[in-house]
Amino acid sequence: MEHILKVENLVKRYAKQHFAGTPQGFLALDGVSFTVSAGTTLAVVGESGSGKSTLGSCIACLETPTAGNLWFEGRNLAHAAEADLRKIRPQIQLIFPDPASALNPRWSILDIAVEPLLLQGKLRRKDRNMRACSLLERVGLSADMAERPAAELSGGQRQRLAIARALTLEPKILILDEALSALDCSVQAQIANLLLELQNRLGMTFLFITHDLTMAAHLADEIAVMSHGQIVEQGSSSRIMRSPAHGATQQLLSAVPQLPHAPRPAANR
Amino acid sequence: MASVLEIQNLHVSYFSREVRSRPVLSGVSFDLMPGEILGVLGESGAGKSTLATSVLRLLPSNGHIANGAVLFEGKNLLQIHPEGLRQIRGARIALIFQEPSLALHPTIRVGEQVRQVLAAHQSSKDNDLKERTREVFIQLFSQDTDRIMRSYPHQLSGGQRQRALIAQAIACNPSVVIADEPTAALDPVTQLEIIDVFRSLRKKLGLAMIFITHNPALLSGFADRILILYAGQVVECGPADTVLRSPKHPYTSALFESLPALSGGNEKKSKDKLPVIPGNSLASSLPRKGCSFEPRCSLHMDVCRELEPALVKLGAAHIVSCFKYKE
Numbered sequence: 001m002e003h004i005l006k007v008e009n010l011v012k013r014y015a016k017q018h019f020a021g022t023p024q025g026f027l028a029l030d031g032v033s034f035t036v037s038a039g040t041t042l043a044v045v046g047e048s049g050s051g052k053s054t055l056g057s058c059i060a061c062l063e064t065p066t067a068g069n070l071w072f073e074g075r076n077l078a079h080a081a082e083a084d085l086r087k088i089r090p091q092i093q094l095i096f097p098d099p100a101s102a103l104n105p106r107w108s109i110l111d112i113a114v115e116p117l118l119l120q121g122k123l124r125r126k127d128r129n130m131r132a133c134s135l136l137e138r139v140g141l142s143a144d145m146a147e148r149p150a151a152e153l154s155g156g157q158r159q160r161l162a163i164a165r166a167l168t169l170e171p172k173i174l175i176l177d178e179a180l181s182a183l184d185c186s187v188q189a190q191i192a193n194l195l196l197e198l199q200n201r202l203g204m205t206f207l208f209i210t211h212d213l214t215m216a217a218h219l220a221d222e223i224a225v226m227s228h229g230q231i232v233e234q235g236s237s238s239r240i241m242r243s244p245a246h247g248a249t250q251q252l253l254s255a256v257p258q259l260p261h262a263p264r265p266a267a268n269r
Numbered sequence: 270m271a272s273v274l275e276i277q278n279l280h281v282s283y284f285s286r287e288v289r290s291r292p293v294l295s296g297v298s299f300d301l302m303p304g305e306i307l308g309v310l311g312e313s314g315a316g317k318s319t320l321a322t323s324v325l326r327l328l329p330s331n332g333h334i335a336n337g338a339v340l341f342e343g344k345n346l347l348q349i350h351p352e353g354l355r356q357i358r359g360a361r362i363a364l365i366f367q368e369p370s371l372a373l374h375p376t377i378r379v380g381e382q383v384r385q386v387l388a389a390h391q392s393s394k395d396n397d398l399k400e401r402t403r404e405v406f407i408q409l410f411s412q413d414t415d416r417i418m419r420s421y422p423h424q425l426s427g428g429q430r431q432r433a434l435i436a437q438a439i440a441c442n443p444s445v446v447i448a449d450e451p452t453a454a455l456d457p458v459t460q461l462e463i464i465d466v467f468r469s470l471r472k473k474l475g476l477a478m479i480f481i482t483h484n485p486a487l488l489s490g491f492a493d494r495i496l497i498l499y500a501g502q503v504v505e506c507g508p509a510d511t512v513l514r515s516p517k518h519p520y521t522s523a524l525f526e527s528l529p530a531l532s533g534g535n536e537k538k539s540k541d542k543l544p545v546i547p548g549n550s551l552a553s554s555l556p557r558k559g560c561s562f563e564p565r566c567s568l569h570m571d572v573c574r575e576l577e578p579a580l581v582k583l584g585a586a587h588i589v590s591c592f593k594y595k596e
Contacts, residue, residue: 047456048427154551155313184312184483189527189543196542211456218529218543241531255457256531257486260513 003071004038004172004205005059010068010078012054028054029065030229038172041199041206043220043237045213045252051229052209056177059207060094061085072173090120093166097178099158105151109141109161112150116168135164139194156187160194167198175207180215192219213256217241225249272300273477274324274362274445279337281316281323281501290333293319294501297337301445301477306467308492308509309481310524312550316501317481318367321449325358341445360390363438365448369430373422379433380406380418386440405436408473409466428459435466439474447479452487464491485525489513494586497521500550500561503580507587517589519568520546560592568593 012029028051036042044052057063059070061077070077077088096102103112113132117123123131133143139160153161159179166174176195180188192215198204210216216223217237224234227248233240244250281294294316301307311317322328324339326346339346341362346354358364366372374382384402391398406414409432422430431451438446448467452460468491470476480492488495488509496506497518505518516522526544548554548565555561556574563573570592578590 047458154549156549185485186312186524186527186546187549189529189545192529193542193545213457214529214531217531251458253531255461257457257460257484258489258531259486259525259528260489260510 002038003035004073005036005207006069006071007035007059008033008069008071010055010058010070011066012051012058012063013066027229029058029068031068032226032229032231034224034231034234036173036205036207038205039199039203040222041208041220043208043210043216043223044226045210045216045223046226046248047211047252050226052211052226053177055226056094056175056207056209059173060092060175061089062094090116090169091171092173092175093169093171094175094177095159095162095166095179098182099155099162100182102162103150103158103165106149108147108149109136109153110146112161113146113164113168116165120169132164132168135167136161138198139164139167140190154187155183156190159183159187159191163191163194163198171204173205173207175209177209178211179208181210181212188215195219211252213241213252214258225252273303273341274301274479275338275340276300276320276324277338277340279320279323279339280335281319281328281337282333282335283329284331284333290335292335292501293332294323297498297501297503299496299503299506301479303444303477304471304475305494306471306478306480306492308488308495309479309498310483310485310488310495311498312483312524314500314550315498317483317498318449319501320498321364321447321479321481324447325362325364326354327358327364356390359386359438359443360441361443362445362447363441363443365434365438365446365451367450367453369427369434369454370422372434373430375422378419378421379425379430379436383418383433383436383440386437390441402440405440408439408470409433409436426459427455428462431455431459431463432466435463435470439470439476442474443476445477445479447481449481450483451480453482453484460487467491485513486528497524500555502561503588503590504562505587505589507584507589511584511587517583517587517594518562518591519566519593520562523565523567560590 010029010032014026014028032055044055046052058065065078068078110132113136114128117128133146136143136146141157141160150161180191183191199206208216208220220237222234223237223240224231225246225248233246233249240249244253277298279294279297282290282292284290297320309317323334334347373379380402383405384398387398387401406418410417417429452463455463467478471478492509495509495512497504499520505512505521516525523546527546529543546565556563559575560573560578563569572592578592580588580590581594581596582588583594
């Protein structure tokens with residue numbers, strides 16, 4: 001299968017900040033390499049501070065990597081000019097961890113879903129609204145709610161709206177940065193099903209950033225485990241869950257809380 | 270054994286501009302035994318945090334306790350004089366909030382923040398307070414105690430901040446700690462670490478705990494009893510093992526089924542859809558009469574639409590509110 005995204009030796013160093021921070025800065029990504037095939041899901045797991053979110057923002061072109069290459073459809077995003085990035089960003093969308101703070105609560109649902117199209121200046125007003133409404137329906141929000149403010153939505157509905165907004169520009173890659181972590185488990189299941197359905201229908205590529213290994217294994221084809229800015233282990237979800245090789249993976253796996261009836265796989269088999 | 274905290278028929282509602290009063294808790298009753306860990310499980314909006322704050326009368330100004338009693342050491346905390354309540358808050362009953370980065374003051378060293386809690390409740394000399402602060406920190410941080418006491422919250426990791434909050438909570442040797450989603454912001458490794466901290470504190474200090482969470486798996490092997498809240502009502506309560514292994518209320522079992530199993534590489538099973546509970550538990554979609562879970566329940570009967578189920582006793586300590594069960 002064709003690789004839609006190829007990351008080569010990506011490095012991101014945050015400069016020393018005024019008085020806090022270490023003198024040489026903070027190395028958030030320390031030589032990360034991987035590829036993602038089109039239409040599949042790669043889950044990036046790791047403990048907090050391992051560089052998962054930095055990786056997401058680098059791929060979404062929100063951060064400029066310090067070194068390394070980021071190939072997307074034959075173009076190297078790491079060295080692209082800002083004017084080019086502006087054309088690429090719509091194709092790689094990022095969904096933020098907390099839907100409550102990612103959406104302006106006073107804006108109407110429609111305004112939020114339409115905004116990306118407005119910024120891109122692509123369609124006429126009527127077409128914009130139609131596109132947004134059909135996406136709202138697709139993620140399970142009814143179009144007659146469109147005029148209501150986002151503040152009236154529940155957590156799950158907000159996350160659906162965030163997904164609809166990300167989809168308006170028809171991205172090829174959707175980066176989900178802890179997109180399910182803030183939700184209740186019954187709502188998590190609803191959104192997880194929605195993601196699987198979208199992938200089946202639109203053939204989208206997902207980068208699923210999370211610290212929830214169970215959900216990662218459920219949604220992803222492949223799992224990459226990060227620790228201290230490096231990918232320490234990568235493989236198919238079933239292989240990682242069955243026989244984790246690296247200590248960091250084993251530690252993550254053994255810390256997963258579980259209900260008593262589910263058999264816990266031995267961490268070091 | 271006498272309970273350390275008893276909550277009887279608690280009714281709490283919030284006022285807002287559109288709705289005169291919106292009930293958030295309707296008739297919640299339970300008791301907490303000394304040294305017991307009670308897990309409170311529910312979705313957002315079920316009234317978990319309201320339960321935590323109304324015990325100490327810390328509700329926001331639009332919150333109103335309509336009815337009920339909170340009995341602690343022979344006193345009803347809902348009627349006690351504010352001065353009496355002040356001596357209980359933080360000293361006898363401590364509350365740990367969700368977000369450790371918001372609950373700590375950003376520009377005061379964490380050691381000082383714990384010392385201030387002690388100073389507010391104990392009139393001892395400066396040196397004694399410092400000594401006691403150090404003792405509390407040693408219980409939670411085996412290494413680097415002095416550096417951590419001198420640190421500001423932003424210099425600490427999420428897990429260390431959560432420990433500092435726990436230090437504040439246990440500083441005055443409370444008999445009850447109420448923890449509202451204390452691990453929600455942490456990764457699984459740190460989460461497990463904090464659960465272990467709570468476990469060892471219970472053993473060392475004999476704390477009774479109300480542990481509020483939305484993650485059922487977290488309570489397995491940790492809580493002694495589990496109470497399940499749905500739309501402000503207790504739908505099930507029983508010994509943790511029984512509830513987790515064989516949940517009785519349709520809501521409880523549907524909730525457990527919606528969790529993806531750590532299948533350990535069953536390739537066919539992953540990428541399947543998860544069983545979901547249709548609909549939501551927003552106040553606007555709750556039925557006017559009958560069982561509040563009826564519209565989302567796969568096992569609903571005619572009677573559920575008409576009458577509200579009462580709590581039925583299944584075992585010695587297992588209660589459930591559903592018409593499927595009879596005493």
